[in-house]
Each structure stands twice: as structure tokens, then as C-alpha cells.
Amino acid sequence: xxxxxxxxxxxxxxxxxxxxxxxxxxxxxxxxxxxxxxxxxxxxxxxxxxxxxxxxxxxxxxxxxxxxxxxxxxxxxxxxxxxxxxxxxxxxxxxxxxxxxxxxxxxxxxxxxxxxxxxxxxxxxxxxxxxxxxxxxxxxxxxxxxxxxxxxxxxxxxxxxxxxxxxxxxxxxxxxxxxxxxxxxxxxxxxxxxxxxxxxxxxxxxxxxxxxxxxxxxxxxxxxxxxxxxxxxxxxxxxxxxxxxxxxxxxxxxxxxxxxxxxxxxxxxxxxxxxxxxxxxxxxxxxxxxxxxxxxxxxxxxxxxxxxxxxxxxxxxxxxxxxxxxxxxxxxxxxxxxxxxxxxxxxxxxxxxxxxxxxxxxxxxxxxxxxxxxxxxxxxxxxxxxxxxxxxxxxxxxxxxxxxxxxxxxxxxxxxxxxxxxxxxxxxxxxxxxxxxxxxxxxxxxxxxxxxxxxxxxxxxx
Amino acid sequence: xxxxxxxxxxxxxxxxxxxxxxxxxxxxxxxxxxxxxxxxxxxxxxxxxxxxxxxxxxxxxxxxxxxxxxxxxxxxxxxxxxxxxxxxxxxxxxxxxxxxxxxxxxxxxxxxxxxxxxxxxxxxxxxxxxxxxxxxxxxxxxxxxxxxxxxxxxxxxxxxxxxxxxxxxxxxxxxxxxxxxxxxxxxxxxxxxxxxxxxxxxxxxxxxxxxxxxxxxxxxxxxxxxxxxxxxxxxxxxxxxxxxxxxxxxxxxxxxxxxxxxxxxxxxxxxxxxxxxxxxxxxxxxxxxxxxxxxxxxxxxxxxxxxxxxxxxxxxxxxxxxxxxxxxxxxxxxxxxxxxxxxxxxxxxxxxxxxxxxxxxxxxxxxxxxxxxxxxxxxxxxxxxxxxxxxxxxxxxxxxxxxxxxxxxxxxxxxxxxxxxxxxxxxxxxxxxxxxxxxxxxxxxxxxxxxxxxxxxxxxxx
Numbered sequence: 001x002x003x004x005x006x007x008x009x010x011x012x013x014x015x016x017x018x019x020x021x022x023x024x025x026x027x028x029x030x031x032x033x034x035x036x037x038x039x040x041x042x043x044x045x046x047x048x049x050x051x052x053x054x055x056x057x058x059x060x061x062x063x064x065x066x067x068x069x070x071x072x073x074x075x076x077x078x079x080x081x082x083x084x085x086x087x088x089x090x091x092x093x094x095x096x097x098x099x100x101x102x103x104x105x106x107x108x109x110x111x112x113x114x115x116x117x118x119x120x121x122x123x124x125x126x127x128x129x130x131x132x133x134x135x136x137x138x139x140x141x142x143x144x145x146x147x148x149x150x151x152x153x154x155x156x157x158x159x160x161x162x163x164x165x166x167x168x169x170x171x172x173x174x175x176x177x178x179x180x181x182x183x184x185x186x187x188x189x190x191x192x193x194x195x196x197x198x199x200x201x202x203x204x205x206x207x208x209x210x211x212x213x214x215x216x217x218x219x220x221x222x223x224x225x226x227x228x229x230x231x232x233x234x235x236x237x238x239x240x241x242x243x244x245x246x247x248x249x250x251x252x253x254x255x256x257x258x259x260x261x262x263x264x265x266x267x268x269x270x271x272x273x274x275x276x277x278x279x280x281x282x283x284x285x286x287x288x289x290x291x292x293x294x295x296x297x298x299x300x301x302x303x304x305x306x307x308x309x310x311x312x313x314x315x316x317x318x319x320x321x322x323x324x325x326x327x328x329x330x331x332x333x334x335x336x337x338x339x340x341x342x343x344x345x346x347x348x349x350x351x352x353x354x355x356x357x358x359x360x361x362x363x364x365x366x367x368x369x370x371x372x373x374x375x376x377x378x379x380x381x382x383x384x385x386x387x388x389x390x391x392x393x394x395x396x397x398x399x400x401x402x403x404x405x406x407x408x409x410x411x412x413x414x415x416x417x418x419x420x421x422x423x424x425x426x427x428x429x430x431x432x433x434x435x436x437x438x439x440x441x442x443x444x445x446x447x448x449x450x451x452x453x454x455x456x457x458x459x460x461x462x
Numbered sequence: 463x464x465x466x467x468x469x470x471x472x473x474x475x476x477x478x479x480x481x482x483x484x485x486x487x488x489x490x491x492x493x494x495x496x497x498x499x500x501x502x503x504x505x506x507x508x509x510x511x512x513x514x515x516x517x518x519x520x521x522x523x524x525x526x527x528x529x530x531x532x533x534x535x536x537x538x539x540x541x542x543x544x545x546x547x548x549x550x551x552x553x554x555x556x557x558x559x560x561x562x563x564x565x566x567x568x569x570x571x572x573x574x575x576x577x578x579x580x581x582x583x584x585x586x587x588x589x590x591x592x593x594x595x596x597x598x599x600x601x602x603x604x605x606x607x608x609x610x611x612x613x614x615x616x617x618x619x620x621x622x623x624x625x626x627x628x629x630x631x632x633x634x635x636x637x638x639x640x641x642x643x644x645x646x647x648x649x650x651x652x653x654x655x656x657x658x659x660x661x662x663x664x665x666x667x668x669x670x671x672x673x674x675x676x677x678x679x680x681x682x683x684x685x686x687x688x689x690x691x692x693x694x695x696x697x698x699x700x701x702x703x704x705x706x707x708x709x710x711x712x713x714x715x716x717x718x719x720x721x722x723x724x725x726x727x728x729x730x731x732x733x734x735x736x737x738x739x740x741x742x743x744x745x746x747x748x749x750x751x752x753x754x755x756x757x758x759x760x761x762x763x764x765x766x767x768x769x770x771x772x773x774x775x776x777x778x779x780x781x782x783x784x785x786x787x788x789x790x791x792x793x794x795x796x797x798x799x800x801x802x803x804x805x806x807x808x809x810x811x812x813x814x815x816x817x818x819x820x821x822x823x824x825x826x827x828x829x830x831x832x833x834x835x836x837x838x839x840x841x842x843x844x845x846x847x848x849x850x851x852x853x854x855x856x857x858x859x860x861x862x863x864x865x866x867x868x869x870x871x872x873x874x875x876x877x878x879x880x881x882x883x884x885x886x887x888x889x890x891x892x893x894x895x896x897x898x899x900x901x902x903x904x905x906x907x908x909x910x911x912x913x914x915x916x917x918x919x920x921x922x923x924x
Contacts, residue, residue: 038913078840078848111836112875126884149833152873269819270732271834272841357731357819357911358919365920371611374573379734380539386540411575412612449819450915454663457820457826 020451021191022427024325028192033175035197037208037243039064039285044181047161049106049147049154057161058282059172060101060239061130067140068283069245069294070098073259075276081110081149084277086120087142096248100141101239101279102127104158105188105214107147108235118184120145126162130172144237144277146188146214160349182212186237189216189456192320199230200310201229202244202295202303209284209314213238213278213324215268215322225277236263238318245284246307247296254308255280262315265347266445268326269354269453303458321444328452331363334396334430337377338441341384346442348380349433351393353444360449368395370406370418377433390436395420483653483914484889486564486787487791490654495637496565497659499670501526501747505633508621511568511609511616519623520647522563522701522743523592523634529602530745531707531756532560533714535721537738543572545605548582548830552601558710562603563701563741564589566620567650567676570697571597572736581617582607588624592634606699606739608676609651644674647700651678651918656783664706664757665767669748671776672876675700675740677784683826697735698725700780707746708769709758716770719741723776727809730788730908731915732817742773765879782877784905790914796858796892798905799839803846808904810842811895830857830882832868839895850897855871860890 041063041352044055062068072091074084090098102123109116120143145153165172172178182192197210216235227242259278284294297304324332335353339344353359358374362369371392378386389410394403404423405413425431466521478730506517525531536546552560556830564585571578582605589603607615627634634640639904640894645655659672669892677698708716746756786794797815802808815821824831831856832855851872856865867875885891 004704075840076843077837078844079836079850111833111872111874112867149836150869271820271837273819274833274837275838342665356733357915358733360914361919364916367920369610371570371573371736374611375539375733375736378736381538382540388541405614407573410573412573449916453819453914454823454826454911454913454916457823458829 002199021328021330021450024191026173027321028195031197035208036174036179036210037241039243039283039414041172042175042178042182042456043165044171044185045161045164045171048157049104050358052287054187055181055185055332056121057148057158058103058182059127059130059162059163059165059273060182060241061172062099062281063132064077064283065413066284067094067097067099068281069248069251070094070096070142070279071078071248071255072142073255073263075273077272077274079111081108081145081273081275082112082120083109083143083145084118084275086117087144087277087279090139090142093138094140094253098140098142098281099131099135100127101144102141102162103144103186103237104153105146105186107145107151107153108149108275110149112150112152115152119153122155122159123162123302126392127358127445128158130162130165142279144275144279146235146237146275147184149274168462174292179212179393179418180209186212186214188214188235189327190214190325192317192325194325196314196321200306202306205287207242207244208240209240209310211238211240211266211318212321213315213318216325216327235386236276236322236338238263238278240278240280240311240314240318242280242282243284243286243306244282245287245292245294250304251280252297253297254304255453256313257308258312258315261312262319264457265350265353265443266319266323267354268323268329268447278315279418284416291428314332320445324448326447327456328450329447330427330450331448332428333446333448335442335446336430336432337435338432339435339437340440340442341382341438343440343442345382345384346440348376348382348446350442352376352380353431354446360446363424363448364450366421368415368417368424369408373431373433374407384437385438386435392434392436394432395423396430396432397423398426398430411414467790477891483790483792483912487654488541489783489786490657493638493657493659494523497670498641498672499703499747500704501745502703503634503636503643504629504640505635506645506647507623507626507633510619511677516649516686517643517647518566518568518825519620520565520644521592521624521627521634522588522644522703524561524743524745525594526745526747527595527672528746529559530557530711530743531603532558532741532743533717534555534604534711534739534741535717537735539734541573542734543570543607543737544574544582545571545607546737548579548586549604549606552586552604556602556662557845558714560602560604560743561593562589563596563743564603564624565606565648565699566615567608567648569615570606570611571607571739572611574612575908577614581615583616583770584621585624588621588758591626592628604708604741604823606737606741607699608699608737611713611736634686641672641674648674648676650676650697651789652787654787656777656787658776658783660776662768664768667749669704669706671702671704671772673702673780674774675728676782677783678787678789698784698882700725700740700861702740702742702773702776702780704744705746705771706744706747707749707756709764710742712757712759712766713742713744715759716766716773718779720774724781726811726907728781728785729813729816730785730791730909752857758826782907785909787911789918790912791909792889792912793910794890795825795910797906797908798892798894799897800894801897801899802902803844803900805902805904807846808902810844810902811839812906814838814842815893815895816908817867818845819911822908825886825910826912828883828886830868830877830879830886835893835895836869837911846899848897849899854896854898856894857885858892858894860884860888860892865894898912
């Protein structure tokens, strides 16, 4: 560390140039129609919630005749929003099968009492009515909402919007345009729709995955598999659709694994929402008629592992998009913790660094203030105590150039401040903390804390 | 809740007026010389660390011939700064007695390896040399440092500064002026020195307490009594001096109790420092020659409880000053959680609300966004699960006017937004959350998150 002394007491004598968040729209691009999974029809439309007239309602149907396998992870917040409670019930009633999703943005339907529950069920039933073959008695639609808390949905407008998809002029389809409109209907403070597609191969057969999500604020999810009690609201919403056939228990198990390593490992502001929900549908449309069996963990562990890893990698890509578009974010930062005694220890430290206001403001200021990284790392209780003299901290540039050690075996390095500034001025960078205690590691993705973040959230409702 | 719909998607269409932190200097005022505890001599001086020339070194001596009882709470951060490690050793070596404190600001002497330990000991030994009667073999000085991490102290300047107090022209004294200079030497990004004094009465005898502290940033302390291992750095520093006589174990026990309910219940930015330290000295100068025995928990539990409560109340006042002067703070907010099943549950929720970036930016924006308060409350695991339909959330104005209910039995109230703005525009306000689960309660004190916070911390080192 250079001998330059701090000037912290000169409280009002220095300034950083306010930097607006860089444009993010280039993270969205067309995807060829044939790249999307077979057997889904979807749309996004304006039903009248958003004053701007932008899409605020998405409807997603599986057109495969048999019900798709469905799995979900929901927020662990004690104040679960109505759509979370209702989706949990639908999943439980159907033994992990579903054929439709309905999503609205602009209003979270959270802390809305009995009316909120009625409204969420009304969305479900209106969407059930679009299914072909018709639904038999039990609801087969999962529902998600995002927006402010404590405001009732304009339910008549929403139901009319859903019903418009059974009439002349309906916009349900399976082209890129349809997928993109659905992705846009997820957005709140997001600056671009988050839509991705890719393929994976199991036992020589190629399947397709597509997904969309939204985030921006109140993003520090902690989601688990559905449970049979609760009351809710959520702001990280996502869905992943595949044309593979997967048994419901294996789909849930793969999603839980994937979510822990993706959506549950991101932070924008450290605030857990009441509505966080990730849903996956696997409709088997790629294998219909081929007689192929469902992917199942018990029957073919190898095929299952391939699917689970493909799902995890894809979920990570979707989760990272949320961080990149975090409210006011000017940086996309990967925090790796290596050499921990346990995976949980590594995760705790990565989470603490990723949510530290001091680390995040230093990143915004492009300041190589590794002391704050260290203080955050030292703040969490661990199963095996840290040995400060074994700890290394490094900045990792993303352009392939050499890493910059800041602390080696607990001793500060003489940091080349010019090189540090160079790394910190990039939009993407990584922080690596090596503990020297074991073999476990974890990754988190976070963004910086900017003037823009304060501005966006100081007047969210006004 | 009004039916006004959110406009969150109009991301760039609205602004809040940037408000600078209000001037805080009026929270500092002269104290009559006779109000300070007897038997202490102190000073604050510029030894050459701060470039501004302001006080950066404080020396505090107990002039009572017998060693004062001493107790301390230190950061639980794994990366303990050298002064924390050294102070722990001094306290352990002396069985809870000490006669001096030395504090520097501008450099935390944290993550400074062996040199840092040598420097902290050099400060201790130079201060020991000022004691009268002279110290016999064992060091009797506790040491604290605050400032940036990873930079070595300019130790020659500091030692020369300490030694100047044994020479002609020394400034050690016991007037308000001397106390004020010492308090100023604690400051880093603080905007006013934090100095308070008061009296308390035990068994008909009046004693005096005085204290000073500093904070501003990296303020989310979690301090415990000294332990016999470690390595450290700290940014909440405080000392409390009394002329009462208290046995060392009872002094430690009272301080631990007081710190949990005061310094460990405040948050500026949620970041725990490597140097947090609170020290209390009780020199018995008020009773010297009177033959009065030390206050002791075993011998006279009632006298002990009186002392402990006086200490807790005084520590709370000092802790609140730190929040009021939090970096960029424009609000001073009391968060009360009542009706919890356990004290720990109440503390967890109060802490989560106090550190929520979304709650804190809404406070800055003077926005009655109770949904964020609720989401934060629901995010923590509790020993007894929340029943959302039992929860109330209220704003409590500090002018004695009626409270404003936001949520009653889990249902949103129709909020009078004009009245909400009125309460939120005051510098001081309180948020109360009632859980309806039991009899336990806890309080936290926090501030808002402003543009100014980002500015101060974006360029801390530059």
C-alpha cells in the first residue's frame, strides 16, 4: 500500500463525478424463432396497469396436450404476497404439474388481504380458461405479480386482458416477437427485457431452454421450494421453459440446486422481496410421440446431472442479467470466495462483501479500498475461524490481463494505483478472496451503489 | 392506502431534490468544568497525522493514585486491528485495571502486520511514561486508532506528540477546553465533537460520568468483552470515564449490558469495523479517602443495577450522537420492535429494518413506503414465526402529536399522505413495528441513505 495518507477528515473537500448508469439495451438482442423450446404460446400486452401504456401482462401457455412438469422456488419472506400463496397451492394441488403462467407488473398484490387472494385466483381462473384441452376442475396456472406493495390490483382490467387471448385478434404466439413482448411485460424499473435461449443435450437428444426474468430493486433473494403455509409479495420474477420431459420431483430438485447457485447468489441492494418467484416448466414437447421417458434422478442420475447443470448454467445467465440491470448500477462485479472450510462459510463471506454499502460505494467511486472488502469478510461468523495471515485479496480484470494482488497472506501489497484504477474503471470486474482454510468456494454477483440508486429509490412511489 | 398507482417504470421521469445533511454543530455545546468526573487529566493535539492540522491525538490519564477499574468491548470482526489486540492484552495482563488511554485518528493501524503491533505498543509505552506514580513493569494504557486500513502509523510523530505531555507547555488538563480538545482528536468524518457529561446517584452519593465518541461511517458495531486471541481495525470509538469506584468484573458486566443496548443497536451503513472499541474507566476519585467500597454486583445488587442503568442510559446518548452524525445523514430514526416472542427476535427485525437500503432511501426521499419496512421485517428468520395478520406498523412523530398507523392487523390503512409527509419531513422520527407475539421489545437507531453518503464514500481515499 502506498504511504499516501487518508484525507477522510476533509469531509467536504473532494467530489466524485456523478456517473449515470451506462446504457444496457445492448444486453438484449433478437433470437431466431427456431431457438425457442417447442410447445409454448405466449404474449405480452398492455392491460391498463402501467400509466406509460407499456406491456404489463404476460400470458404463457404450454400447448403440449399433457400437463407440463412444474417446479418453483418462492421467497422465504414472512409476508408472502397473494400470488405466491396461490401458486404454492396450485402446485401442491397438482402434484407438480401446470400448463400456464400469468404475470403482471406494476402492482405486487402484496399485503392486500383477502381481496388480494381473490384477485390472484381470478387471474389463475381466467388463464385456466385459455387452456386446450380444457382444464378439468383443478387450476393449472401459476401466477406472479411485481410492483408496489399494499395496493390492490385493477383486477377487471387484468381479467379482460387475459380474456382477450381467447378472442379474435389474440396475440399469443411462439415467435421472437411474442417472447419479447412477454419479457417486456415482466419489467418494472428494468431498463431492458431479459430474455435468453439455449440448447442442451441429454443422451444424444437436443432440447431447448428459454427464460425471462426481471429485477432491478429489492434484489437479495432467498428462495426455497414451495411449502404448504404462508402469506406473500416478490420482486425477482423469472420463468424458465423447456421442451424436455422431466419428472416433477427431479425438476424441483434441479431447480432448487440451480436457484441456490444463481438467483440466491445475487444482490442489488440486500433487500429480500415478498414476491420473489422462479418457475420452471418442462412440457416434453421435444419428445412427444418419441416415447422418450422423463428425465429422472433415480432412474438415470447421469442424464439428470446433465439437465441440472444445464439448468444451473442457464439460471446463472438469467440471474446475472438482473445484477447488470440493478437500479443505478454502473458495475457488474463477481465476488469469489475460495479456500473456505465449508460452502456455507464461503457463501456467507461472498454475500457480506456483495451487500456492503462501503464496498459498493467504493466500487462506484472506482476506489481500490480493499480494507472495506476485508472488514466485510471479517464481519460474519464462520464455522471455522479466519486466519488473517492466510488471507489473499485480489482484483481480477475481465480482459484476461493479470490479476492485481491487494493483500497477500494478510499483508498489504504496494498497490499500483494506476493499474487498480484501470481495472476499476471497467464495467465488469471480479474480486477474489482466498481464505486458505479448505477447498470450498462460492460466487456472488453484485453491482455498485450509485447516486442513481438513491435517486430511483428516494422517490419510488411519487 | 390510497389507490394511487405506482409509477416505478417511469424510471427517469422523476427526481428528488438532493438535500445536504443539515448542520449538526448545535449538538455540541459547552459543559461547565465542575460537571466532569474528578481525577482525570486529558488533552487533544495535532501530532501530524491529519493534513488539515486538526487534533489527531488524544491522551487521557487517570490522576487518582490507585489504578482505575477498566472494562472494554471490542469488535468481533475477524480482522482485529493492532490497537484492539494490544488493548485486550493490557486489560488481561492487569486484571481489569488501567490508568490511561491514548487515541489517534487519521489511521486505523489495521492490517498492518507486525509493524502495526510494534506501533500500538510504542503508543502504550510512551503513554505509560506519563503516569504518576510511575507504572511498575506492566503497561497500564489502552490504545485506540481510527482511519483507513492498511496504512502504517507515522509512529515517530505520534510518540513525539505523547512525549510533549511530559514537558514544559504540556496541555493536559481537566477543563471543558481539555475535554473538548480530546473529543476533537477522535474525529474522522464526524462533523462535530461528541462529548457529554451527567451525574448519577448511588446510595445517596453523587458521581459523575463523562464520555466522548466518534463514528460517521463503517458503523454497525457488534462488540463483545475482551477475549484472549485475535488480530484487528475499528471505527466506532468511545470512552466513558467516571469517578465512581466499581469492581473490575462488575464494570465489565455493566459495560457489556450497556453496549448491547446502545452501541450495538445503532447502524449507519451496516458495515462492521475492524477497530470498534468502547472503553470505560472508573477511578473512584469521588470516594477516595471516604472509605467507600467499590460498587459490586455480588455485594450490593441494587447499587450495581443503579450504576448499570445509569451507564446504559449514558451510553445510549453517546451512541445516538453517532447516528445523528452518520455520513450524509439527514434523518435520525428510532426503530422500535414490540410484542416479539424473544428479545433476540425483536433485535433481528429492528436491525434488518435499520440496515435496509430501500427503507433508508425512502426515508431520505421522505416517502411513506411502509411496504419496504414490512418486507425487511419479513426477511429475517425468527424463533417464533410472524403472523402477518397480527402485525401493526406506525410512524411516531417526535413532537408529541398522534402516531400515524400504516398497517393494522396486517391490513394497509388508508394513509393520509399529507400527514405522512409532515412526519417524514422532520429530522427526527420513529418507526414502530408491533408483532403481537409476546412481550419482548428492542430498539435500534439508524439514519437515512443520501446522495451525500455515496459522495463521501465513493472517494474516501482520494
